[in-house]
Amino acid sequence: MAREFLVPKKIINGEGALAKAAPAFARCGSKALIVTDAVMKELGNLQMLTEALDASGVQYSVYDEVNAEPTDTVVHKGVRRFASDECNFLIALGGGSPMDAMKAIALMNGYEGKISDFMGKRFTRPACPMVAIPTTAGTGSEATQFTIITDTAAQVKMLIASESLIPDVAVIDPAFTKSAPHGVTATTGLDALCHAIESYTSRKAQALSEVFSLSAAKLILENLGKCCETPDDLSARSAMSLAALQAGIGFNNASVTIIHGMSRPIGAMFHVPHGLSNALLMEACLRFALTGAPGRFAAVARYCGIASDANDNAAAESLIERIHALLIELQIPTMSELGIERGAYCSVLEKMADDALASGSPQNTWRQPSKQDIIELYKEIYR
Numbered sequence: 001m002a003r004e005f006l007v008p009k010k011i012i013n014g015e016g017a018l019a020k021a022a023p024a025f026a027r028c029g030s031k032a033l034i035v036t037d038a039v040m041k042e043l044g045n046l047q048m049l050t051e052a053l054d055a056s057g058v059q060y061s062v063y064d065e066v067n068a069e070p071t072d073t074v075v076h077k078g079v080r081r082f083a084s085d086e087c088n089f090l091i092a093l094g095g096g097s098p099m100d101a102m103k104a105i106a107l108m109n110g111y112e113g114k115i116s117d118f119m120g121k122r123f124t125r126p127a128c129p130m131v132a133i134p135t136t137a138g139t140g141s142e143a144t145q146f147t148i149i150t151d152t153a154a155q156v157k158m159l160i161a162s163e164s165l166i167p168d169v170a171v172i173d174p175a176f177t178k179s180a181p182h183g184v185t186a187t188t189g190l191d192a193l194c195h196a197i198e199s200y201t202s203r204k205a206q207a208l209s210e211v212f213s214l215s216a217a218k219l220i221l222e223n224l225g226k227c228c229e230t231p232d233d234l235s236a237r238s239a240m241s242l243a244a245l246q247a248g249i250g251f252n253n254a255s256v257t258i259i260h261g262m263s264r265p266i267g268a269m270f271h272v273p274h275g276l277s278n279a280l281l282m283e284a285c286l287r288f289a290l291t292g293a294p295g296r297f298a299a300v301a302r303y304c305g306i307a308s309d310a311n312d313n314a315a316a317e318s319l320i321e322r323i324h325a326l327l328i329e330l331q332i333p334t335m336s337e338l339g340i341e342r343g344a345y346c347s348v349l350e351k352m353a354d355d356a357l358a359s360g361s362p363q364n365t366w367r368q369p370s371k372q373d374i375i376e377l378y379k380e381i382y383r
Contacts, residue, residue, distance in 0.1 A: 003108025017173035022056035028245035029089035089129035096139030103147040132167040137240035140248020155265035187275030195247035213250035219243035261361030264351035292367025
């Protein structure tokens with residue numbers, strides 16, 4: 001069956017990518033709204049970007065009110081800023097949240113309705129030009145057609161998808177990731193690993209996406225620990241930035257599966273950062289999924305050099321064991337350690353299971369989960 005394969009129009013990757021991107025900024029427009037958060041200013045990352053824009057003769061305005069999990073309120077305010085400051089293109093600087101917010105602002109520019117109008121629908125509404133500059137190696141949002149925005153009234157993380165949401169320019173400069181603290185490096189890296197493994201083991205995987213997914217998984221398993229242990233290791237940082245991009249391309253074309261489907265409701269209900277909620281779910285969900293496609297999981301293990309066993313089940317189990325060890329190495333906290341109270345958690349299991357299934361992601365898993373399966377997995381991960 002013929003399949004589309006979607007990537008950004010231009011990718012500028014590697015050390016010095018920001019400086020090299022200056023001409024691309026100028027081609028996008030004359031004035032940018034920089035969508036970011038206050039931390040980027042504190043770390044000096046915003047100054048790095050504005051100096052590059054000054055050098056290219058591009059004007060800019062700064063919208064730095066993006067929260068950790070962007071909401072419809074943040075998006076609508078950004079749309080008003082874009083119009084009032086007379087901007088004609090957007091630049092996202094930061095992790096997945098600024099990139100998600102930027103995409104939603106681009107989508108809503110000139111639209112009179114609400115962002116929730118687009119949830120669960122395929123649409124062709126054009127967006128204004130976008131540049132994505134990730135400062136973490138994780139979400140891969142710089143290469144995807146997806147944005148995740150919280151509907152504050154419904155307490156639901158909305159997955160919105162359209163080809164028009166793929167950024168025009170992705171600037172992948174590993175220098176930005178050096179400022180990320182251990183916890184952010186660990187959880188965003190695990191988010192990328194989820195993208196890589198889920199996209200390879202998805203029902204929607206295709207020949208081209210598999211190449212990116214496998215390469216990303218190998219790079220992450222070889223370099224994530226190094227980045228956390230030695231934050232200034234620019235070689236490891238470069239490998240992780242490339243891996244996050246590759247994983248983003250992989251899942252942009254093959255989608256994700258049960259981990260992401262179950263992760264979004266945890267984030268919406270308990271305000272757990274996306275990468276961390278994925279990490280909490282990762283081992284249990286992959287153990288559930290591998291029985292539906294042991295050969296796919298075994299292929300990941302073999303490609304990454306984790307297993308040489310000819311038996312698919314044994315090789316797949318080696319991958320799960322490696323991930324278990326990685327989660328311990330990276331010191332991922334439990335739900336109770338995060339302050340999530342068991343009673344409050346159990347009281348919303350039904351809603352979270354319904355929301356997970358409504359996202360459509362769990363249905364991409366080869367072993368199809370029922371609502372009860374998802375509830376049991378939610379119970380299993382509470383510690």
